[in-house]
Amino acid sequence: MNFYNSLFxxxxxxxxxxxxxxxxxxxxxxxxxxxxxxxxxxxxxxLSDCISKSTxxxxxxxxxxxxxxxxxxxxxxxxxxxxxxxxxxxxxxIHSYKEDFLFLGTPILNNSDLGYDSQKNQxxxxxxxxxxxxxxxxxxxxxxxxxKIEWVNNSFITMSEFSFDExxxxxxxxxxxxxxxxxxxxxxxxxxxxxxLPFKCEIxxxxxxxxxxxxxxxGQALYSKEGKILKYFAIEEDITKNITLKSKTEELASxxxxxxxxxxxxxxxxxxxxxxxxxxxxxxxxxxxxxxxLKDQSIEYLTTIENKLEKMNRQIEGILDYAQIxxxxxxxxxxxxxxxxSISIENLLIPKNIEVKIIQKLPSLLIDKxxxxxxxxxxxxxxxxxxxxxxGIVEIDYKENRNSYIFSIKDNGRGVAKVNxxxxxxxxxxxxxxxxxxxxxxxxxxxxVELFNGKIWIESELGVGTTFFxxxxx
Amino acid sequence: xxxxxxxxxxxxxxxxxxxxxxxxxKIGVNHRLMEASNGEEALAILKAKEFIPDIILLDLNMPKxxxxxxxxxxxxEQESRHIPxxxxxxxxxxxxxxxxxxxxxxxxMIKPLKYEDYLVLVKKTLDYWxxxxxx
Numbered sequence: 114m115n116f117y118n119s120l121f122x123x124x125x126x127x128x129x130x131x132x133x134x135x136x137x138x139x140x141x142x143x144x145x146x147x148x149x150x151x152x153x154x155x156x157x158x159x160l161s162d163c164i165s166k167s168t169x170x171x172x173x174x175x176x177x178x179x180x181x182x183x184x185x186x187x188x189x190x191x192x193x194x195x196x197x198x199x200x201x202x203x204x205x206x207i208h209s210y211k212e213d214f215l216f217l218g219t220p221i222l223n224n225s226d227l228g229y230d231s232q233k234n235q236x237x238x239x240x241x242x243x244x245x246x247x248x249x250x251x252x253x254x255x256x257x258x259x260x261k262i263e264w265v266n267n268s269f270i271t272m273s274e275f276s277f278d279e280x281x282x283x284x285x286x287x288x289x290x291x292x293x294x295x296x297x298x299x300x301x302x303x304x305x306x307x308x309x310l311p312f313k314c315e316i317x318x319x320x321x322x323x324x325x326x327x328x329x330x331x332g333q334a335l336y337s338k339e340g341k342i343l344k345y346f347a348i349e350e351d352i353t354k355n356i357t358l359k360s361k362t363e364e365l366a367s368x369x370x371x372x373x374x375x376x377x378x379x380x381x382x383x384x385x386x387x388x389x390x391x392x393x394x395x396x397x398x399x400x401x402x403x404x405x406x407l408k409d410q411s412i413e414y415l416t417t418i419e420n421k422l423e424k425m426n427r428q429i430e431g432i433l434d435y436a437q438i439x440x441x442x443x444x445x446x447x448x449x450x451x452x453x454x455s456i457s458i459e460n461l462l463i464p465k466n467i468e469v470k471i472i473q474k475l476p477s478l479l480i481d482k483x484x485x486x487x488x489x490x491x492x493x494x495x496x497x498x499x500x501x502x503x504x505g506i507v508e509i510d511y512k513e514n515r516n517s518y519i520f521s522i523k524d525n526g527r528g529v530a531k532v533n534x535x536x537x538x539x540x541x542x543x544x545x546x547x548x549x550x551x552x553x554x555x556x557x558x559x560x561x562v563e564l565f566n567g568k569i570w571i572e573s574e575l576g577v578g579t580t581f582f583x584x585x586x587x
Numbered sequence: 588x589x590x591x592x593x594x595x596x597x598x599x600x601x602x603x604x605x606x607x608x609x610x611x612x613k614i615g616v617n618h619r620l621m622e623a624s625n626g627e628e629a630l631a632i633l634k635a636k637e638f639i640p641d642i643i644l645l646d647l648n649m650p651k652x653x654x655x656x657x658x659x660x661x662x663x664e665q666e667s668r669h670i671p672x673x674x675x676x677x678x679x680x681x682x683x684x685x686x687x688x689x690x691x692x693x694x695x696m697i698k699p700l701k702y703e704d705y706l707v708l709v710k711k712t713l714d715y716w717x718x719x720x721x722x
Binding site: 385386391393396 | 600606703
């Protein structure tokens with residue numbers, strides 16, 4: 114496919130282009146536009162002899178000898194149209210244009226077999242192409258072999274606010290690029306251009322007034338038959354709106370992230386500051402008990418106060434644990450899950466009637482060790498806590514998938530009612546009446562799993578037991 | 588050999604001080620106690636050199652000069668650098684621990700909620716340093 118056609122396709126397909134018959138007539142007197150039913154929609158003035166308006170019909174086949182290729186709608190192949198009414202033969206290519214078909218051709222002279230390319234000088238073709246480009250909504254720039262501007266279309270003038278005379282003879286980069294234009298992109302462009310390679314990028318340009326705007330540039334060099342660079346050709350699309358939208362969205366996202374961090378910091382500080390007073394109250398109660406002979410009931414009251422204080426303390430520690438989980442501080446290393454589970458079992462005070470066992474040797478993961486420890490401990494703790502049977506069993510197992518492992522922690526405990534299951538991992542609710550719970554254990558587990566990009570869920574039957582599933586990437 | 592300690596206790600909360608004094612009484616060993624309610628007071632005591640502490644027990648949450656700042660100063664002064672500093676705090680924040688460790692501490696104790704547990708913890712700490720020949 115010759116360069117002429119490739120440029121044409123560049124304009125028509127990659128960027129917005131509105132078909133303009135007047136323009137076309139200047140350049141392609143021999144063009145035909147027809148729809149999928151072969152009805153002629155428009156044609157060039159060079160064909161006005163062939164296509165008589167007096168006939169009723171509009172079909173191509175009324176004016177041109179039936180050519181099997183036309184029927185096949187082969188695009189990008191050389192085809193010949195022979196007029197039924199005159200001697201005219203036109204040779205050219207069919208292009209698809211939106212839902213229609215466009216044929217661009219040149220008349221074959223009777224005394225020569227010369228083809229398309231030699232009919233028109235390539236430079237001429239280029240200038241003519243520019244005329245099409247004139248109508249283009251995007252900016253079109255043509256430079257000479259030195260990279261200096263030879264021609265720009267009206268859209269360029271509107272976009273950049275420079276006049277035609279102000280840009281002729283100058284290099285586009287010199288007048289359009291400025292302070293905030295990305296230096297790497299500038300280097301990329303001049304490198305591609307220097308080596309005659311096609312270029313494509315997004316970059317900041319500056320209007321004459323100094324106002325900046327974002328463009329998507331696409332272009333290439335035009336070569337002569339001998340391989341010398343003749344011209345440079347580029348199309349620029351104004352994408353300022355898209356970029357602004359993208360950066361607004363990013364700004365919004367980072368604001369949200371910052372607010373979240375602020376809230377977590379606040380939770381940390383507030384919780385921490387509560388610990389002191391709780392300690393003080395607890396100790397003072399101890400002193401009161403120690404220093405005085407009290408009635409049994411008073412001692413009972415004081416003990417109740419102590420219990421409440423312990424609960425508050427656990428709650429605060431839960432909040433602190435939750436708020437302190439910081440993904441940025443994760444340290445990834447190879448961790449043996451069997452060790453993690455063993456440590457969890459050691460750390461938890463497991464009653465004698467409950468057995469925690471590992472069904473098969475667990476795999477190793479590349480993960481943050483402390484957080485994984487915290488995760489398993491929270492879940493195993495939960496499993497153990499709700500065992501209501503005389504002989505409790507907690508079974509830990511895993512299944513291997515292509516990209517992940519699914520760990521299961523199965524207990525024969527109380528189970529969770531279907532009604533409560535969806536809310537199990539939520540921060541604000543906890544359903545049991547057990548005074549020893551802070552309610553945050555599973556929420557912490559969930560937060561950690563999600564920071565690991567994994568999943569956690571349960572299957573449970575009331576009265577029978579619960580199985581926790583944790584899926585983690587390999 | 589068991590020796591009596593000069594303890595510099597840096598803590599702003601009056602009740603915490605009371606608790607510590609009570610613990611000392613309970614233990615029954617006559618360690619000598621000097622109280623400072625904030626970092627600046629503590630620094631002044633160190634400078635005055637009338638009371639030379641064997642160990643410094645430090646709380647991290649204090650107004651004005653906070654615990655970490657005080658620790659940095661103590662560790663940078665030639666004359667106080669060698670004194671073992673033991674942090675007593677309610678914070679189990681990993682970052683706090685790491686920061687203190689980097690500056691240089693001789694112990695990091697997390698104050699338990701229950702008074703009985705606190706008493707045991709303090710007793711162990713003081714017994715350890717009393718028996719320590721380093722002092």
